[in-house]
Amino acid sequence: METHELIKALAADSRRTGVPMNTVWWGAVLIAIAIATTVFFALLGPRPDIASAAQTVRFLFKFLVTIALGASAFALLRMLSRPEADARGVLPCLAIAPALILAGVAIELIVSPAETWPARLVGTNSLVCLTFIPLIGIGPLALLLLALRHGAASHPTLAGAIAGLLAGGIAATLYASHCPDDSPLFVATWYTIAVAGLALLGTLGGRYVARW
Amino acid sequence: MNGADDGDLARLFRTALGGDEKAYGDFLHEAAALVRAWARRRIVFAGLDPEDIVQETLLAIHVKRHTWSNDRPVKPWLYAIARHKLVDAMRRHGRHARIELSEVENELATEETETARDWEIGRALETLTPGQRSVVTAISVEGRTIAETARSLDMKETAVRVALHRGLAAIARRFGRD
Numbered sequence: 001m002e003t004h005e006l007i008k009a010l011a012a013d014s015r016r017t018g019v020p021m022n023t024v025w026w027g028a029v030l031i032a033i034a035i036a037t038t039v040f041f042a043l044l045g046p047r048p049d050i051a052s053a054a055q056t057v058r059f060l061f062k063f064l065v066t067i068a069l070g071a072s073a074f075a076l077l078r079m080l081s082r083p084e085a086d087a088r089g090v091l092p093c094l095a096i097a098p099a100l101i102l103a104g105v106a107i108e109l110i111v112s113p114a115e116t117w118p119a120r121l122v123g124t125n126s127l128v129c130l131t132f133i134p135l136i137g138i139g140p141l142a143l144l145l146l147a148l149r150h151g152a153a154s155h156p157t158l159a160g161a162i163a164g165l166l167a168g169g170i171a172a173t174l175y176a177s178h179c180p181d182d183s184p185l186f187v188a189t190w191y192t193i194a195v196a197g198l199a200l201l202g203t204l205g206g207r208y209v210a211r212w
Numbered sequence: 213m214n215g216a217d218d219g220d221l222a223r224l225f226r227t228a229l230g231g232d233e234k235a236y237g238d239f240l241h242e243a244a245a246l247v248r249a250w251a252r253r254r255i256v257f258a259g260l261d262p263e264d265i266v267q268e269t270l271l272a273i274h275v276k277r278h279t280w281s282n283d284r285p286v287k288p289w290l291y292a293i294a295r296h297k298l299v300d301a302m303r304r305h306g307r308h309a310r311i312e313l314s315e316v317e318n319e320l321a322t323e324e325t326e327t328a329r330d331w332e333i334g335r336a337l338e339t340l341t342p343g344q345r346s347v348v349t350a351i352s353v354e355g356r357t358i359a360e361t362a363r364s365l366d367m368k369e370t371a372v373r374v375a376l377h378r379g380l381a382a383i384a385r386r387f388g389r390d
Contacts, residue, residue: 001333001352003244006267009352010274011237013376017229018278080278084292152276154296212276212296 012134021151025078028147032140033170039136040174047178058182061104066176069195070098070169073162077144080159081151087143087158094165101192104184112183123181124191132178134201137164139169141202148210160206161199168195222286229277240270246287247294255296260305264332268301269294271333271384302360304389344379347372 053059072093077084112120123129144163153159172191181187221242229235247269251262272293280289337345350361358376362369 001267001331001337003263003267003270004241005352005355006270006333007237007240007244008355009348009376009380010240010270011233012351012358013373013380014228014233014236015231015373016377017276020278021281066282082289082290083276083282083296084284143302150278152272152279152293152296154292212272 018150021078021081024147025074025081028143029074029166029170032143032167035143036136036167036170036174038183039139040132040178043135044132044175044178047180050177053182056182058108058184059176061184062176062179062182062187062191063173063177065097065101065104066100066169066172066191068100070166070173071097072153073166073169074095075163077148077159077166080155080162081153083152083154085154087155094162095167101184101188105188108184112149117185120181120183121185121189123183123186123190125179125181126186127157129175129179129181129190130194130197133168133171133175133191134197135171137195137198140170141167141198141205144203145205145209148206149212151210152212153206153210156206156210156212157203158206159210160202160204164199164201164202165195165205168198171195171198179206218285218287225280225286226282229282240273243273243290244270246290249296250291252323260301261331265294265298265301267295267333268387271380271387275381275384281322295382297353300388304307333383336386339386340379340382344375345381347375348379348383351376381383 044079047053076090076093079090080087083170108120109117141164144167148156148159148163172195176191181190221239224235224239224242228239244266247266248262251265255262255265269290272282273290276293280286340348346365347361347367350356350364351358356364358369358372361367362372365372367375
């Protein structure tokens, strides 16, 4: 088939265009949040003392970190789903959440006595954290990878990893309202491991699902 | 219109995406010319045909045209797709070249006597269902309209459109893969 013949066929198929990426991303992220919320309430639910916990800085700080992670990953993922995205220019915004948590850790180390550090780091709930953040995030990750497949990412592996971070951000935000361990030392350790697990899954998934 | 700047091309693409078949054809011709010139500068070894890259890029443009945001320049988007497809083709070719080095040599020896072009797209076309293949061939090679194709194949126009759409998507998916 000659190129001008191919163009005739493509032009004849001009009516059916794919759903615009903006719509796809907002739809995917809203449904992902809905899935994660459903799983969270079915399996865990918020901690009983959430009203009084919400008065404490440490509890609220967890949400600052997880929402910052989710929001920056979302912005990055939308950009990376376009073929012409320049990954180097946008990666710095990924540093926001790690910078926040590192600042939180530094402040925690200053304001709390050294002998309480191990207990704060180990917490009481690390296994629950490592189990449920991936469990809440896996459905959203699958959905986000499908949305990524609809796009045209020039770096599917990287984009898959970012999808994992977004799924992790959503799952960690919900999980944070359940977990009684509020120290930034705990968050920096266990949340990071759990979210990294989802990012790794996203990396592997993106490689296969988002090829085009 | 070879020297059309990005604004003109973007305007044409916007009109095309609004459902204007003629504008879409014009846009694809311009895109093909740009990618052809681009690919010829980059393909320096025998065995990889720039026209295969042009065709694969056009198919990718078609199935991924919703990833262009219409307030952005169109050429960076277009060349990014072409680069993605070229890298892909080189990777594939490299893999095959290692296995079939002697065959490539034979091919090079017989190249002067080649008559009809055997492009990658032909192989992808072979993998379609007979119905899809006859629709795609009627519209592309035979140059028929949707309505003429519907009459000659005794199908409804919507069925022709669906077969064309699915057939092209399948070609885009299978291009260059075996």
